Amino acid sequence: MNTRSREGLLALACLLIAALVYWSADQIPVSLMAKISAGLVPKMIAVSLALVTCLHLIMTFKSVPEAEDEDSQGAMKMDVTESESEGFSVWRVLFSSMLLGLFILCLEQGWLGFWLSACLFTALGIVLLSEISVRSLVLATMISLLSVSLTVLLFTRVFTVILP
Amino acid sequence: MISELSASFGLMLGLEPFLYILIGTVSGIVIGAIPGLNGAMLVALTLPLTYGWDPLHAIAILVGQYVGSISGGLVSATLLNIPGSPSSMMTTLDAAPMARKGRPLRALQLGIIASFVGGVVSWVALVFLSPPLAKIALKFGPHEYFALVLAALMLISSLSEGSMLKALISACIGMIVALPGLDTITAQPRMTFGFSQMMAGFNLLAVLLGIFAVTQLLSDAGRDLRKAERVRLDVKESFISLADVARQGVNLLRSSLIGTWIGILPGVGGSVGSIVSYVTAKNMSRKPEEFGQGCDEGVVASEAANNATVGGALIPMITMGIPGSIIDVILIAALTLHNIRPGPLLFQNNAEIVYGFMSTMMIANILMLVVMLFGIRLLAKLIDVPSKYLVPVLLVLCVVGAFAVNNRVFDVWVMFAFGVLGLFFRWLKLPVAPFVIGFILTPIAETNFRTALILSRNDLLDFLTRPVTAVLLAVSVVVLFLPLFRKRRPA
Numbered sequence: 050m051n052t053r054s055r056e057g058l059l060a061l062a063c064l065l066i067a068a069l070v071y072w073s074a075d076q077i078p079v080s081l082m083a084k085i086s087a088g089l090v091p092k093m094i095a096v097s098l099a100l101v102t103c104l105h106l107i108m109t110f111k112s113v114p115e116a117e118d119e120d121s122q123g124a125m126k127m128d129v130t131e132s133e134s135e136g137f138s139v140w141r142v143l144f145s146s147m148l149l150g151l152f153i154l155c156l157e158q159g160w161l162g163f164w165l166s167a168c169l170f171t172a173l174g175i176v177l178l179s180e181i182s183v184r185s186l187v188l189a190t191m192i193s194l195l196s197v198s199l200t201v202l203l204f205t206r207v208f209t210v211i212l213p
Numbered sequence: 214m215i216s217e218l219s220a221s222f223g224l225m226l227g228l229e230p231f232l233y234i235l236i237g238t239v240s241g242i243v244i245g246a247i248p249g250l251n252g253a254m255l256v257a258l259t260l261p262l263t264y265g266w267d268p269l270h271a272i273a274i275l276v277g278q279y280v281g282s283i284s285g286g287l288v289s290a291t292l293l294n295i296p297g298s299p300s301s302m303m304t305t306l307d308a309a310p311m312a313r314k315g316r317p318l319r320a321l322q323l324g325i326i327a328s329f330v331g332g333v334v335s336w337v338a339l340v341f342l343s344p345p346l347a348k349i350a351l352k353f354g355p356h357e358y359f360a361l362v363l364a365a366l367m368l369i370s371s372l373s374e375g376s377m378l379k380a381l382i383s384a385c386i387g388m389i390v391a392l393p394g395l396d397t398i399t400a401q402p403r404m405t406f407g408f409s410q411m412m413a414g415f416n417l418l419a420v421l422l423g424i425f426a427v428t429q430l431l432s433d434a435g436r437d438l439r440k441a442e443r444v445r446l447d448v449k450e451s452f453i454s455l456a457d458v459a460r461q462g463v464n465l466l467r468s469s470l471i472g473t474w475i476g477i478l479p480g481v482g483g484s485v486g487s488i489v490s491y492v493t494a495k496n497m498s499r500k501p502e503e504f505g506q507g508c509d510e511g512v513v514a515s516e517a518a519n520n521a522t523v524g525g526a527l528i529p530m531i532t533m534g535i536p537g538s539i540i541d542v543i544l545i546a547a548l549t550l551h552n553i554r555p556g557p558l559l560f561q562n563n564a565e566i567v568y569g570f571m572s573t574m575m576i577a578n579i580l581m582l583v584v585m586l587f588g589i590r591l592l593a594k595l596i597d598v599p600s601k602y603l604v605p606v607l608l609v610l611c612v613v614g615a616f617a618v619n620n621r622v623f624d625v626w627v628m629f630a631f632g633v634l635g636l637f638f639r640w641l642k643l644p645v646a647p648f649v650i651g652f653i654l655t656p657i658a659e660t661n662f663r664t665a666l667i668l669s670r671n672d673l674l675d676f677l678t679r680p681v682t683a684v685l686l687a688v689s690v691v692v693l694f695l696p697l698f699r700k701r702r703p704a
Contacts, residue, residue: 059641063382070389073404077396085666087396087403090659094392098385105378142435146633149431149608153629156612157622167609174605178434188602196606200613209265210617213625 221568233273241281252282261614280577300519307511331517332578334469335524350557360685387651427632472518476525490518
């Protein structure tokens, strides 16, 4: 995605957020206790966000020449140093995020207990980030069992925290 | 003040608090040394554990981690040529070439001593500047406090890396995230969108865990750091001499003072401190051409400054409740969890906390010096731990941490959502510091703004007739419009 499209997307998202915040703040009735509504500050922030976004959009389109913009096309890379970005994989980030989301969903729905779902999440996470081999599978199983058991013990016995 | 401080040292040197400082410092050094993991993530992860602890024990471990993580980045910067933490970015320029020339121990020892000196200088500033600043801040009313927070937000945005407009966008988004929940003055529900869980707003800890820890871990999952080659520490090198350190005396002091000053500026952390100090050292050096080739001055300038930002950053946090760096935001969250409000009243109401910060910082600095000087070979081995094993394990800890505060999965979803938001921030090159500082300062700014309006009967001109408020508002306006009058910064 080139710079203009990326900044355009940012501007669109920010303007939508500003509109939503303004609309939501506008729904708040004026309290009898205070003349100043609870919606005043949200409205001020929403207007500021919209103004700054418009200014940013204008500056971006003015300062990024089209030729330079076409050169900057490339895959989605995080803000990392050059040496790190060489081996960056967006797919690993996406799959890890999805796996984390699934883990939280398991906890919310109570499909599996905390121990089992955490073990599965840790093991699958390690396998996802490693090259698949018998050794990595064995290591993933061992590390997940050990780390989750230690976490459960530490939180429930030492810190007396209730786990999901 | 001296008697309170010495009493605090006595208290923090007791077995239990001392152990917390030691655990904090060592864990900070280890996490700081591992590329990809950073201090903010560690402090955010530890925060939920401290919920039921004595506040002083919480401070002991968290400040220890803060000091340790800033120093630990030196190890991977030297041996891997990858900064372990963002604040060690400039250290890599000289420490890594020095290590590749066969003098890794010299680079590490110089860096460790510089870190210690930087820490001590900023500690002196913390001890002697905090009380008078707190006295001044005590005279502030809601008008002045609102103007101060506004000026801090503008300063953070202007000093953030990259475009100032993007930093302002980030700050506005952070401010919006702080809005949902019951209004502090009228108690009306606001922006809850029908979710009863939102009545208390977004849980502070869940947001911090998401934006610092989850974002970092998910982006670490995408990186392949295994290719980096490590310089081995099996070479025989003698300990650096006192004369070597003495030759760096001026550089050490100058860099420490720069770091302390940069630390005091709200929201500006160690990375900016080390850049400014490195550039200054290079400009003032007799042999500037040696910078980047593995010279002593470069390592000393960067490391002294980044550690000096710790004490500097604690000054506005303790005296005014304004975070000096992003880790200070988490420290404010820690105090809030213990029903302690950072700000000018902290000296009056919770003096033991203030002096606890001061004594812990000094003890952590000494521990850092000892642990790093004598445990450097062991630390060098720790940086070989691949992130593929650490990322899933630490993510489980994040889930437990977010759940533990209110015992509800909703907060875990909040953490996840902010983790993903943090990834988008990185992709869109939006700085995260203005976001978190906007998030933490908005309730203070709003309450003061509306109280001020009530006091002045909705007369906005009242803000301009008070001298301190007018000056602070003028500073905000100047900072906001300054970029229009200077050349565009290179990307």
